[in-house]
Amino acid sequence: MSSQSVKIAVVGSGYVGLVAAVCFAEMGHEVICVDNDERKVAALQGGDTLIHENSLPELLERYRNTKVRFMTDLAEATRESEAIFIAVGTPQSETGDADLSYVEAVACEIARSLTTYKVIVEKSTVPVYTNEWVRRSMERNGVAHHLFDVVSNPEFLREGTAVADFLHPDRIVVGADSDRAAAVLNRIYLPLTSGEYYERDGFIAGGCSVQEPPPLLLTSTKSAEIIKHASNAFLALKISFINAVSNLCEATDANVEQVARGMGLDSRIGPKFLRPGIGYGGSCFPKDVAAFRSVAEQLGIDFNLLTEVEKINTHQKKRFINKVRSALWTLRGKRLGVLGLAFKGDTDDIRESPAIDIVEMLLGEGCSIAAFDPAATVRTEEVLPSGPNLRYVNDAYTAADDADALLILTDWPEFAKLDLKRLYKGLRYPIVIDGRNLYDPHVMAEEGFTYLSVGRPAANPVRDLTAVATSR
Ligand code: UGA
Numbered sequence: 001m002s003s004q005s006v007k008i009a010v011v012g013s014g015y016v017g018l019v020a021a022v023c024f025a026e027m028g029h030e031v032i033c034v035d036n037d038e039r040k041v042a043a044l045q046g047g048d049t050l051i052h053e054n055s056l057p058e059l060l061e062r063y064r065n066t067k068v069r070f071m072t073d074l075a076e077a078t079r080e081s082e083a084i085f086i087a088v089g090t091p092q093s094e095t096g097d098a099d100l101s102y103v104e105a106v107a108c109e110i111a112r113s114l115t116t117y118k119v120i121v122e123k124s125t126v127p128v129y130t131n132e133w134v135r136r137s138m139e140r141n142g143v144a145h146h147l148f149d150v151v152s153n154p155e156f157l158r159e160g161t162a163v164a165d166f167l168h169p170d171r172i173v174v175g176a177d178s179d180r181a182a183a184v185l186n187r188i189y190l191p192l193t194s195g196e197y198y199e200r201d202g203f204i205a206g207g208c209s210v211q212e213p214p215p216l217l218l219t220s221t222k223s224a225e226i227i228k229h230a231s232n233a234f235l236a237l238k239i240s241f242i243n244a245v246s247n248l249c250e251a252t253d254a255n256v257e258q259v260a261r262g263m264g265l266d267s268r269i270g271p272k273f274l275r276p277g278i279g280y281g282g283s284c285f286p287k288d289v290a291a292f293r294s295v296a297e298q299l300g301i302d303f304n305l306l307t308e309v310e311k312i313n314t315h316q317k318k319r320f321i322n323k324v325r326s327a328l329w330t331l332r333g334k335r336l337g338v339l340g341l342a343f344k345g346d347t348d349d350i351r352e353s354p355a356i357d358i359v360e361m362l363l364g365e366g367c368s369i370a371a372f373d374p375a376a377t378v379r380t381e382e383v384l385p386s387g388p389n390l391r392y393v394n395d396a397y398t399a400a401d402d403a404d405a406l407l408i409l410t411d412w413p414e415f416a417k418l419d420l421k422r423l424y425k426g427l428r429y430p431i432v433i434d435g436r437n438l439y440d441p442h443v444m445a446e447e448g449f450t451y452l453s454v455g456r457p458a459a460n461p462v463r464d465l466t467a468v469a470t471s472r
Contacts, residue, residue, distance in 0.1 A: 003191045005029050006184070009081035011074060011106050013040055015051060015162060015283070015349075016123055016155050017087030022059040023166040025067035026204065027191040032069050032077040044070040052348040052375050055163040055204055074106070075113035083184055084110055085153070086134075087123040096290035098127055107134045111141030114148060119184045122152045125228050125288055127295045131175070131221040149181035152221045154228030159282065160346035167192065168206030172216040175224020182218055189216055229295070232288040233306060238273040239280045240312040246276035246455025247319065256455025257437065276454045278409060278435035279316035281343035281352040286313075317357050320435050323452050324362070327431050328404055332366035335428070337399035340410025340436075341373035341380045348375035355409035356380060358435070363389055372399040374412055397426055405431035408438055420447040430461065 006029045010021040013035040021033040035041050040050065047064055049056045060068070071077060078084060088102040103124060110120060120138070122130060131150040138148055152175035157165035172189050176182040191197040195210035208214050219227065246256040256276050264271030280286070289306050296303035328334050343353035350356055353376075359369060368389040373380065377392045386392055393399050396415065400406045400423050408415055416438040424430050424447060432444060434453040441459035444451035451459040 003028055003194065003196055004187060006083060006188050007081045008032070008188065009034060009074075009077035009084040010123075011035075011077070011084065011086050012088035012102075012124070013037075013044060013050070013070070014087065014089060015053075015159060016157070017085070018044070018049075018051065019053065019056065019157060019162040019166055020085060020087060020123060020155065021068050022056065022063055023163060024188070025063040026059055026167065027188075027197060029188065030067055031063075032071060032080060034071055034074050034077045036072055036074075038072055041070045041072050052346075053162050054160065054346070059163065059204075074109050078110050078113045078118065079115070081118070083119040083121055083188060085121045085123045087155075090124045090126055090287075090291075092287045092290055096294040098125070098287070098291040100126065100130060100133070103130065103134065104137055107137040108141055111138045111143045114138075114143050116147070117180075118148050119181045120148055120150050121185070122150070122225070123155055125154065125232070125284065125291075126152075126225060127229065127291055128222050128225040130225060149176065149178045150221065151176045151181045151185060152224035152228075153185060154224060156228075156231065159349055160344065163204060164206040167197065167204050168208040169214045170207075172214055173219060173224050173227050174216060175219045175221040175227075177221050186216065229288055229292040232284055233292045233309070235273050236280055236285040236289045236313070237305070237309045239275075239277075239285075240309040240316075242274045242276045243279065243316045243454075244312050249455040253457050254455075255457065259455075275411075276437065277316070277411070278320050278354045278358060278454070279313040281354045281357075282349065283351040286310075286352045317354050317361070320358055320433075320454075321361050321365070324405065324407065324433055327433055327450065327452055331362065334367045334404045335402065336362060336367050336369050337396075337401070337403035337406040337427070338369050338371040339373075339396055339399060339406065339408045339415050340412060341371060342376035342410050342412075345410055345412040345415075348379055350376050350379050350383070353410075354435075356384065358407075358409055359384065359390075370399045370401070370403065372396050373410065374414060376410075397422055400426045402426070402428045404429050405433055408432065408434040408436055411436040411438065420444070420449075424448055 008024050008029050009032045010017050011034045013033050021031045024031045049060055086103055086106050088106055090098040093099040131152055134150045154173055174185045193213055193216045195213035197203055198210045242260055249256040260274040263269050264274050293303055293306040325331055340355050342350055370391045370393050372393050396418055430448050431450045437453045441451050441456055445459040445462050448461040
């Protein structure tokens with residue numbers, strides 16, 4: 001079967017919506033991306049990608065105002081499309097539940113302009129039963145049940161590699177309770193599932209190929225909703241597990257990298273998401289673990305395991321502060337260089353960033369900080385303005401300059417390739433406390449650093465420090 005173009009509307013131009021819109025165009029579909037924020041729409045029409053994401057500027061340039069049109073008019077987008085993907089925010093409410101008011105508002109608005117059959121697709125991460133609520137809202141707004149189906153098609157992309165993840169997914173999950181709706185989703189994803197996309201000129205490279213195209217897993221709508229939450233919760237659990245193991249390693253002088261490697265070689269466990277650090281962050285894991293826990297609670301299911309996952313995650317940041325204290329004795333008045341503010345490398349996203357939590361805790365302890373991030377400074381300044389104790393600087397070496405210690409808080413690849421001799425000369429004391437295990441402790445000791453990392457024995461300088469101090 002050859003691929004056909006499908007008319008698609010994507011509602012919401014955040015990470016998931018914008019990436020889905022340009023990737024659907026790249027797959028050959030005609031896309032309208034709707035957002036109620038006029039300024040965002042104007043910016044996207046003008047070619048501003050709004051987010052820092054590999055391959056996004058190229059794709060946006062290729063399809064902007066042709067195969068991807070941006071507009072604020074959801075009614076028009078609904079009328080013109082066969083499938084409408086809802087990709088609006090589902091923020092965390094005070095109780096930990098996902099706040100579904102944006103999803104509901106979009107469903108009601110779609111209902112008002114719907115006259116022919118449409119497939120309404122949940123792309124945002126939503127709790128199980130949301131599809132039923134969307135269906136109920138449509139019916140309450142007078143739409144006959146034969147005029148629509150609600151499908152769950154969760155997204156598994158990661159920030160930083162979002163475009164490649166979208167076009168080369170491990171799996172495509174389609175939760176559909178009707179054959180008609182499943183057929184539309186099958187058509188939309190056919191360029192990927194048939195492998196045809198991976199033979200086109202100039203396709204975006206990634207893990208899939210014509211020989212190994214991604215599988216499309218067809219499930220019930222509720223199963224698809226649970227697959228998304230369960231996957232994120234499981235990945236968060238894996239991170240908290242290795243963080244707890246790293247604490248055990250620290251207490252016994254074992255090395256968590258060796259332990260993680262030994263565990264990960266078991267094909268049932270696998271090596272991914274076993275990197276210890278300062279805890280997970282971002283717009284997904286913290287929110288999704290809380291929402292999944294809350295769904296379980298409402299259904300009377302004991303899922304306290306997730307509470308433990310969250311506890312370990314919070315504790316990991318406090319342990320890092322204690323590590324800084326253990327290296328510097330007291331914290332008040334100490335000058336610290338900080339590398340990294342984003343919640344992980346290769347993104348300018350600072351939502352729920354453990355790095356920012358740690359900076360705030362250190363400021364609270366009376367430290368003064370010079371911070372550098374390759375992409376996230378502007379966003380951080382909006383929530384944490386510079387002041388007498390906080391400066392944002394333009395490179396890693398300036399952050400380290402005359403500092404009592406240098407802290408590594410985000411795993412940007414460039415932070416793993418610093419000129420150690422230059423760093424050594426710039427620091428007031430050659431102390432590096434690495435929350436992301438970017439360096440080999442032996443190399444750091446050889447280069448004269450006191451080096452503390454996560455779950456690995458502390459490394460102390462091989463050279464004589466007194467000699468170093470006098471030679472400065
Ligand atoms: C995550 C999932 O990986 C995606 O599959 C999912 O689609 C997405 O959430 C979502 O629900 O939208 P993302 O938040 O972009 O993607 O980031 P990850 O790469 O998963 O990292 C999340 C956090 O875990 C980061 O703070 C990262 O530093 C931390 N992490 C990750 C670790 O501490 N250790 C690891 O081994 C891996």
